[in-house]
Amino acid sequence: xxxxxxxxxxxxxxxxxxxxxxxxxxxxxxxxxxxxxxxxxxxxxxxxxxxxxxxxxxxxxxxxxxxxxxxxxxxxxxxxxxxxxxxxxxxxxxxxxxxxxxxxxxxxxxxxxxxxxxxxxxxxxxxxxxxxxxxxxxxxxxxxxxxxxxxxxxxxxxxxxxxxxxxxxxxxxxxxxxxxxxxxxxxxxxxxxxxxxxxxxxxxxxxxxxxxxxxxxxxxxxxxxxxxxxxxxxxxxxxxxxxxxxxxxxxxxxxxxxxxxxxxxxxxxxxxxxxxxxxxxxxxxx
Ligand SMILES: *[C@@H]1O[C@H](CO)[C@@H](O)[C@H](O)[C@H]1NC(C)=O
Ligand SMILES: *[C@@H]1O[C@H](CO)[C@@H](O)[C@H](O)[C@H]1NC(C)=O
Ligand SMILES: *[C@@H]1O[C@H](CO)[C@@H](O)[C@H](O)[C@H]1NC(C)=O
Ligand SMILES: *[C@@H]1O[C@H](CO)[C@@H](O)[C@H](O)[C@H]1NC(C)=O
Ligand SMILES: *[C@@H]1O[C@H](CO)[C@@H](O)[C@H](O)[C@H]1NC(C)=O
Numbered sequence: 001x002x003x004x005x006x007x008x009x010x011x012x013x014x015x016x017x018x019x020x021x022x023x024x025x026x027x028x029x030x031x032x033x034x035x036x037x038x039x040x041x042x043x044x045x046x047x048x049x050x051x052x053x054x055x056x057x058x059x060x061x062x063x064x065x066x067x068x069x070x071x072x073x074x075x076x077x078x079x080x081x082x083x084x085x086x087x088x089x090x091x092x093x094x095x096x097x098x099x100x101x102x103x104x105x106x107x108x109x110x111x112x113x114x115x116x117x118x119x120x121x122x123x124x125x126x127x128x129x130x131x132x133x134x135x136x137x138x139x140x141x142x143x144x145x146x147x148x149x150x151x152x153x154x155x156x157x158x159x160x161x162x163x164x165x166x167x168x169x170x171x172x173x174x175x176x177x178x179x180x181x182x183x184x185x186x187x188x189x190x191x192x193x194x195x196x197x198x199x200x201x202x203x204x205x206x207x208x209x210x211x212x213x214x215x216x217x218x219x220x221x222x223x224x225x226x227x228x229x230x231x232x233x234x235x236x237x238x239x240x241x242x243x244x245x246x247x248x249x250x251x252x253x254x255x256x257x258x259x260x261x262x263x264x265x266x267x268x269x270x271x272x273x274x275x276x277x278x279x280x281x282x283x284x285x286x
Contacts, residue, residue: 022048022052022120022126022127022128023046023047023048023052023055023118023119023120023126023128024046024047024048024118024128025044025045025046025116025118025128025129025130026045026046026047027043027044027045028042028043028044028045028114028116028130028131028132029041029042029043029044029045030042030114030132030133030134031134032133032134032135032233033134033135033136033137033138033139033231033235034104034112034134034135034136034137035104035137035138035139036104036105036106036107036108036136036138037138037201039089039090039101039102039103039104040101040102040104040134041099041100041101042060042099042100042101042102042114042116043097043098043099044058044060044097044098044099044116044118044130045096045097046058046096046097046098046116046118046128047096048120052120053120053121053122053123054072054095054120054121055072055095055118055119055120055121056071056073056119056120056121056125057069057070057071057118057119058070058093058098058116058117058118058119059116059117059119060088060098060100060114060115060116060117061113061114061115061117062082062102062112062113062114063112063113064113064115065081065082066081066082067080067081067082067087067088067100067102068080068081068088068091068100069081070091070093070098072093072095077093078091078093087102087103088100088101088102088103089101089102089103098116102114104134104136105136106136106202107136108136108137108138108169108170108202109135109136109137109170109230109231109232110135110136111133111134111135111136111232112133112134112135112136113131113132113133114131114132114133114134115129115130115131116129116130117129135231135232135233137168137169137170137229137231137235138167138168138169138201138203139168139229139231139235140165140166140168140172140227140229140235140237141166142165142166142237143227143237143238143239144163144164144165144172144174144225144226144227144237144238144239145163145164145165145239146161146162146163146223146225146239146240146241147161147162147163147164148160148161148162149161149223149241149242149243151244152243152244152245152246153214153243153244153245153246154214154245154246155214155215155245155246155247156213156214156215157213157214158211158212158213158214159211159212159213159214159243160209160210160211161176161209161210161211161212161223161241161243162207162208162209162210163176163207163208163209163210163225163227163239164205164206164207164208165205165206165207165227165237166205167196167199167201167203167204167205168203168204168205168206168229169201169202169203169204170229170230170231171193171195171203171204171205171206171229172193172206172227172228172229172237173193173206173227173228173229173230174193174206174207174208174225174226174227174228175225175226175228176208176210176223176224176225176226177223177224177225177226178210178212178221178222178223179216179221179222179223180222180224183210193206193207193208194206194207194208206227208225210223210225212243214243214245216245219244219245219247220242220243220244220245221242221243221245222240222241222242222243223240223241223242223243224238224239224240224241225238225239225240225241226238
């Protein structure tokens with residue numbers, strides 16, 4: 001009976017030892033998108049508890065093929081594998097982290113898994129791993145630019161706006177929103193985002209025009225341009241602009257019903273709106 005209890009205690013203690021004697025991956029740094037024009041830097045951070053057996057090895061896998069190994073007890077401590085199929089250009093590892101630089105394929109939208117696996121020395125070789133994905137893409141570094149919305153327009157006027165992106169790959173698709181609602185377009189009008197030809201790196205910029213008629217009584221229209229790259233996951237950047245609609249001087253005089261406040265606001269709006277057209281600035285003095 002006594003002997004049996006002692007065995008149980010040992011067993012529990014043994015289990016406890018197995019649980020704590022492992023390194024733990026605290027953080028795996030793999031960028032979500034990787035520009036194939038440069039190497040991607042990956043870092044695996046790990047810790048072990050005080051008194052745990054030492055680190056045995058750190059291995060990096062790319063889509064389940066081992067590409068790099070760090071074994072501090074061996075000479076040389078680092079080895080790279082499969083360097084021909086887009087391998088590891090640099091590696092630097094210690095007892096807390098292991099960073100490598102990997103060459104990416106020039107194939108856009110390829111999704112690559114990177115796994116870091118850390119094993120602890122005996123008596124039981126405890127192994128932990130973590131995986132993250134990288135998508136080969138040149139993402140937009142800036143928001144799209146809306147042109148044609150500066151200044152103000154007259155009530156009823158047609159305005160041509162343009163939204164364009166910097167070169168990226170895969171190229172972005174552009175969607176317009178007018179006062180928060182997606183742009184309505186006639187089904188027979190070719191409605192695709194336009195793309196530039198490829199630049200020296202194979203990147204393409206996108207643009208899309210929008211014609212809006214300034215018919216609103218609230219004095220302005222807000223537009224929003226969303227540029228989304230069809231990557232996994234999609235990458236979106238957007239810009240907003242406000243289109244100020246001037247009330248024509250004639251109309252504001254007409255509609256101002258004798259109240260000096262309304263009249264003052266009406267004139268102020270006109271002056272502000274016309275301010276940009278310097279040739280009309282004399283009107284503000286009226
Ligand atoms: C490993 O680290 C994570 C994050 O710090 C923590 O949540 C987890 O409990 C740890 N696992 C072990 C077995 O220590
Ligand atoms: C090298 O990579 C290729 C695929 O890229 C794979 O088929 C092969 O098994 C890998 N070799 C090793 C030793 O991991
Ligand atoms: C990571 O660990 C899991 C079990 O936890 C295992 O199924 C998987 O094969 C490991 N992945 C690699 C690349 O070693
Ligand atoms: C929109 O801007 C792009 C990029 O600047 C330009 O190539 C295109 O011609 C413009 N489209 C219109 C309709 O102005
Ligand atoms: C742009 O407008 C949207 C709503 O249409 C809003 O959610 C967003 O915060 C605005 N962004 C900026 C930078 O003002």
